[in-house]
Amino acid sequence: MNYKIENIKQIIVTKPLKLDCGQTIKNFPIAYETYGELNEEKNNAILIFHALSGDQFVTGINPVTNKDGWWNAAVGSGKAVDTEKYFIICANVLGGCMGSFGPKNLNDADNEPYGLKFPVITIRDMIRAQESLLEHFNIKKLLSVLGGSMGGMQLLQFCALYPDKTFSAVPIASTASHNAQQIALNELARQAIMSDPIWNKGNYYKDKKIPKNGLAVARMAAHITYMSDKGLQERFGRKLQEKKDYEFTFDADFQIESYLRHQGNVFVDRFDANSYLYISRAMDYFDLSKQFKNGLVEAFQNHKTKFLIISFSSDWLYPTKNSKDIVIALNASGANVAFAEIKTDKGHDSFLVNEPEFLETLKGFLDSNFEIFKNEK
Amino acid sequence: MKNEFKIITNLLPIQSRVLDVGCGDGTLIEALIKQKNIDARGIELKESKVKQCISKGLSVIQGNAETELSQFPDKAFDFVILSQTLQAFYQPENVLDELLRVGKKVIISIPNFGYWRVRTSLLFLGKMPVTKSLPDFWYNTPNLHMCSIKDFYQLCDKKKIKIDKIIGINNEKISSINRINLEMKNLLSEVGIFLIS
Numbered sequence: 409m410n411y412k413i414e415n416i417k418q419i420i421v422t423k424p425l426k427l428d429c430g431q432t433i434k435n436f437p438i439a440y441e442t443y444g445e446l447n448e449e450k451n452n453a454i455l456i457f458h459a460l461s462g463d464q465f466v467t468g469i470n471p472v473t474n475k476d477g478w479w480n481a482a483v484g485s486g487k488a489v490d491t492e493k494y495f496i497i498c499a500n501v502l503g504g505c506m507g508s509f510g511p512k513n514l515n516d517a518d519n520e521p522y523g524l525k526f527p528v529i530t531i532r533d534m535i536r537a538q539e540s541l542l543e544h545f546n547i548k549k550l551l552s553v554l555g556g557s558m559g560g561m562q563l564l565q566f567c568a569l570y571p572d573k574t575f576s577a578v579p580i581a582s583t584a585s586h587n588a589q590q591i592a593l594n595e596l597a598r599q600a601i602m603s604d605p606i607w608n609k610g611n612y613y614k615d616k617k618i619p620k621n622g623l624a625v626a627r628m629a630a631h632i633t634y635m636s637d638k639g640l641q642e643r644f645g646r647k648l649q650e651k652k653d654y655e656f657t658f659d660a661d662f663q664i665e666s667y668l669r670h671q672g673n674v675f676v677d678r679f680d681a682n683s684y685l686y687i688s689r690a691m692d693y694f695d696l697s698k699q700f701k702n703g704l705v706e707a708f709q710n711h712k713t714k715f716l717i718i719s720f721s722s723d724w725l726y727p728t729k730n731s732k733d734i735v736i737a738l739n740a741s742g743a744n745v746a747f748a749e750i751k752t753d754k755g756h757d758s759f760l761v762n763e764p765e766f767l768e769t770l771k772g773f774l775d776s777n778f779e780i781f782k783n784e785k
Numbered sequence: 786m787k788n789e790f791k792i793i794t795n796l797l798p799i800q801s802r803v804l805d806v807g808c809g810d811g812t813l814i815e816a817l818i819k820q821k822n823i824d825a826r827g828i829e830l831k832e833s834k835v836k837q838c839i840s841k842g843l844s845v846i847q848g849n850a851e852t853e854l855s856q857f858p859d860k861a862f863d864f865v866i867l868s869q870t871l872q873a874f875y876q877p878e879n880v881l882d883e884l885l886r887v888g889k890k891v892i893i894s895i896p897n898f899g900y901w902r903v904r905t906s907l908l909f910l911g912k913m914p915v916t917k918s919l920p921d922f923w924y925n926t927p928n929l930h931m932c933s934i935k936d937f938y939q940l941c942d943k944k945k946i947k948i949d950k951i952i953g954i955n956n957e958k959i960s961s962i963n964r965i966n967l968e969m970k971n972l973l974s975e976v977g978i979f980l981i982s
């Protein structure tokens with residue numbers, strides 16, 4: 409998780425930002441990465457919002473983890489979101505741990521890491537914090553905003569706050585409001601972290617220890633929710649892990665156990681446990697309809713943005729119903745909306761992996777809208 | 786573009802708001818946008834067709850018109866189009882009511898079961914008709930509720946739906962249909978297009 413600062417691009421947001429919790433922050437860093445080139449007309453920019461465990465390193469090799477960027481399947485040269493054609497910006501969210509202002513940053517007051525003294529943030533705070541990036545690049549109107557899962561929540565919040573700053577928008581496998589099951593699963597993850605004695609009420613930075621066990625269990629639980637029953641069964645079934653028979657112990661006999669343990673272990677090396685608490689909390693607080701007197705319909709009233717909503721048939725974490733609720737609100741407000749449910753067994757993770765139907769739909773939407781946007785005055 | 790779509794395009798005023806129900810690959814929507822600067826949207830059941838539409842930059846939602854028109858507010862569109870699909874719904878009457886609620890006016894086209902080729906097929910061959918506009922066999926057709934131009938005319942009468950215009954298509958020929966020539970045109974038209982409100 410410790411990264412070389414020279415690998416991270418940052419802007420310092422000097423404008424004071426009043427958070428939803430009431431506190432005001434200023435002079436804080438927002439880390440970002442870009443791919444491709446901004447053209448002269450500045451009409452080929454796409455802002456991508458990352459999900460709970462993501463970061464600004466969308467594609468190529470992540471210089472911190474030395475692994476593939478999280479959206480390599482969709483973004484890159486010649487891919488659905490073509491970096492030869494488009495200029496991609498992605499910021500690490502407020503509260504994150506990849507260079508943006510978060511709980512592991514030092515508190516000026518006592519020169520100690522914030523830990524739980526970091527203010528509780530919301531999705532709206534994240535978006536307001538990122539807005540300075542558009543000023544930084546002097547972009548008046550984006551071609552599109554893209555985001556899956558929590559990225560989609562940020563996207564909806566962005567569109568509600570700044571209706572004129574993007575020509576199109578693609579929320580993927582997302583929701584306008586976290587429901588009871590989604591909150592419950594986040595609470596499970598938080599309790600796993602907080603019940604690790606090393607977590608120590610968020611004060612673990614000093615001894616260079618991390619609440620590995622708690623964070624790993626949180627990640628394991630979350631990982632199950634990203635896959636479908638059928639996908640899991642096809643990939644793992646009851647297959648045993650490099651053994652012929654049960655060992656009659658509690659070691660990882662089954663491949664699925666071994667897989668989840670591995671996912672948990674690699675996660676703790678790149679993600680801060682407190683960031684996980686703060687970001688998952690922001691997701692739980694997200695309910696776009698609450699921000700408007702007449703609910704979600706009012707959030708998009710008179711918007712010109714062209715929306716494409718995408719859901720996946722086997723996603724039970726953010727099921728099609730969540731996406732359809734967005735479509736219904738957009739239709740009721742007269743907004744411009746397209747919607748597709750992609751048939752797949754790959755569950756919530758479908759947007760991160762090579763799912764041709766999805767990628768072709770995304771590419772078709774972006775490329776055709778780029779042509780329309782270019783010809784617009 | 787097929788004759789029927791050309792006639793529908795001609796019926797629509799420029800810059801109106803239009804919903805094409807069962808829009809297929811979006812051919813008609815595309816024409817409406819290009820030729821008449823119409824704000825045209827679509828709803829389509831088939832995923833592959835929806836993908837084609839989205840790739841053309843069209844605002845089409847994947848969904849079942851039988852159950853999902855309820856998401857649109859009253860009179861959300863100036864015109865709602867339903868091209869040769871009414872007979873494929875489980876409850877055509879409910880769909881018709883929904884179309885008239887969502888649109889200020891509705892354009893419905895129906896493959897005419899009163900067409901003479903259809904009648905002769907049943908009369909002389911004793912078989913369910915297979916024609917250009919009814920290409921499927923009885924066992925694989927999506928059509929559940931076939932009707933003739935006269936049937937639909939009478940339904941409109943019964944439901945007190947105002948008929949603004951009826952156009953009959955026979956091959957490339959088009960003609961206007963009214964109360965007086967209804968019997969004749971019901972025999973000679975392959976497809977009937979109704980503008981109702």
